[in-house]
Amino acid sequence: MSEGTQPPLDVVCFGETLVDFLPSAPGQRVRDVPEWRPCTGGSPANVAVGLARLGLRPAMLGVVGxxxxxxxxxxxxxxxxVDVSRxxxxxxxxxxLVFISLDARGERSFTYFRTRSAEFLLGGEDVDAGFLLRAKAVHCGSNSLHRQEAREATVRMLEVARxxxxxxxxxxNLRLHAWExxxxxxxxxxxxxxxxxxVKxxxxxxxxxxxxxxxxEALARLAALGVALPVVTLGERGAVLLWKGERVHVPAPRARVLDTTGAGDGFVAALLHGLVxxxxxxxxxSEATCAELAALATFACEVGSRVVERFGAVDGLPRAEEVAAVMPSRPPASG
Incomplete structure (x- = not known):
């Protein structure tokens, strides 16, 4: 099948793709865990999984070993x-690799094995405009962009898509400790x-x-940069966004919080699902209304709240049928 006849995609996610190792049971420090379970990890990869479970056609672009x-x-x-052809x-x-655990007090601990790992080798050869433009949206993070070549490749892909x-x-998904x-x-x-x-x-x-x-103020500064839809998540207080100068706050549902890892990835997946x-x-x-975006952000908070009730970043990402009752329908256009 030629590139021109390839099926369309909904979202291309690009960036770090890692293996998260989760303990067979939480409540122990990493050093005390007797058995580990491997899962997909890396924020953009988590978003791709979340999109797929909600019924879209995502792709993951990046580098692994x-x-x-x-x-x-x-x-x-x-x-x-998830399309893994790229x-x-x-x-x-x-x-x-990342080993993640919760100790008896609920404190997370991480042990990383990703110094000079494959994710950092994203480069010019990975910039494929034809592949990117098969999708309606692209999504990325910043965690794996320590090499200049990876930064240039990422900026180029954003330029192509925009x-x-x-x-x-x-x-x-800032991890300041990882930057010298x-x-x-x-x-x-x-x-x-x-x-x-x-931008979330x-x-x-x-x-x-x-x-x-x-x-x-952060929303206003992002808007001044040219970001059409800036969003700040507020944990249990929900999220706030700015749309055409109007502030919109949406609440988060009550949740039994076990692990906050991946909550933002679930939020992003649900929001992108609606936008696409x-x-x-x-x-x-650009024709969206504040009411429409409030409905999508409310749904995104719902999905994020489900993630925190499970251990790990992907186990709690819901499938479409699990959230069908709260998935919003776009209201008919007025007039």
Missing amino acids: SDEFGHFLRERLASEG LRQTAEARTG GADRIVSCDP DPSELKGLLARMLPLCTV LSEEEIGFATGTDVPD RWYGGARAL
Whole structure:
């Protein structure tokens, strides 16, 4: 089948794809866990899984090792319905691994094996405009962009998508401890965020990303950069967004919080699901109403709340049939 006859995609996610190892039972430190269970990990990959479970056709673009863990990720993502045709495997580095646990007090602990891992080898060879433009939206993070070549490739993909009226989404998912010089990340965000249609930041991230710890001010600063739909998630207080100068706050449902890992990925997957399903492109999105976006953000909070009730980032991502009763329907156009 030629590139021109390939089936369309809904969202291309690109960035880190890792293996998360979860303990057979929470309540222990990493050093005390006797048995581990491998799962897909990496924020963009989690979003891809979330999109697939909600019924869309996502793809994962990135780099993993040619080792057994790289094969595991390709097979596991494909089994979820994620297109992995652009998930490149390389012998130059190994797949990144993360061991995650909750101790008896509910404190998370992480042990990383991802120094110079394959995810960081994203480069010019991975920029495929034809593949990107098969989708209605693209989504990325910033966690794996430590090499200049990866940064340039990411910026180029964002430019391609924005120039072709695609919805461009970014959840930086900041991990400042991983940057030897965090000012490099700040400079990278200054290049990436103005290319985005949608930017999602947690309340804890806005200070670094925007220079203010006040959510409403952060929204305004993102809008001034050219971000059409800036969103700040507020944990149990829901989320706030800015649309054409109007502030919209949506609540989060009550949840029995076990593990907050991946809650933001679930939120992003649900929000993108609605944006792609209802609008399909940046120009069409420009006609959205505050009421419509409030409905989508409310649904995104619902999905995020389900993630925190399970241990790990992907176990709680719901399937479409599980959230059918709360999935919003787009109201008919007035007039």
